[in-house]
Amino acid sequence: MPKPKKVTSLSYQIMARIKSGEVTMKPRWYFIMGSAFLMAGLAGLTLLSTFLINVTIFLLRRHGPMGQRRLELMLADFPWYIPLIAIFSLMAGIYLLRKYDFSYRKNSLSIIFGFIITVMVTAFIVDWFGFNEDWSQRGPMRRFYQQVEPGWGGRLRD
Structure with a gap:
C-alpha cells in the first residue's frame, strides 16, 4: 500500500x-515606486527612441538626391551614433515593457512589434509635420541640430 x-x-x-x-516581505510602497520608475523609464526611452529615429529620418532626407558622390558624402558625414542609440533605447524600452504584468498575458511578439511600429510612426509624423525644420532653425534644439547636420562634420556652427 502506498x-x-x-x-x-x-x-x-x-x-x-x-x-x-x-x-522578508517588502512594503507596498516598494512595489509602487518600482512600478512608477519602470513606467517613467519606459516613457523616457520611448520618447528618446522616437526623437532619435526622427532625427535620423530628417538627416537622411536632408542629404537630397542620392548620386554616387552624394551617397559617399552621406556615409562619411552621417552621425552613426544616433541610429545606434535609437536602436539601443528601443531594445531597452522593449525590455522594460516586458517587465510589466499585462505583457505576460499577451503575445510578447505582438507587443514588441506594436511598440516598434508605434515609435516609427510617431517619428515619421513628427518629421511630416515639419518640427525638424523649426527646431533646426530656432529654439533650444537649434544647437543640437547644427551639430549633426550634413556638411559640418559634427562641428558646431557659430
Whole structure:
C-alpha cells in the first residue's frame, strides 16, 4: 500500500519561510515606486527612441538626391551614433515593457512589434509635420541640430 503524501500548500511553505525569517516581505510602497520608475523609464526611452529615429529620418532626407558622390558624402558625414542609440533605447524600452504584468498575458511578439511600429510612426509624423525644420532653425534644439547636420562634420556652427 502506498504511503499517503503529505499535502502542503505553497502558501503554507511561504508563510513558514516568512515566520522563520528566511524571507522578508517588502512594503507596498516598494512595489509602487518600482512600478512608477519602470513606467517613467519606459516613457523616457520611448520618447528618446522616437526623437532619435526622427532625427535620423530628417538627416537622411536632408542629404537630397542620392548620386554616387552624394551617397559617399552621406556615409562619411552621417552621425552613426544616433541610429545606434535609437536602436539601443528601443531594445531597452522593449525590455522594460516586458517587465510589466499585462505583457505576460499577451503575445510578447505582438507587443514588441506594436511598440516598434508605434515609435516609427510617431517619428515619421513628427518629421511630416515639419518640427525638424523649426527646431533646426530656432529654439533650444537649434544647437543640437547644427551639430549633426550634413556638411559640418559634427562641428558646431557659430
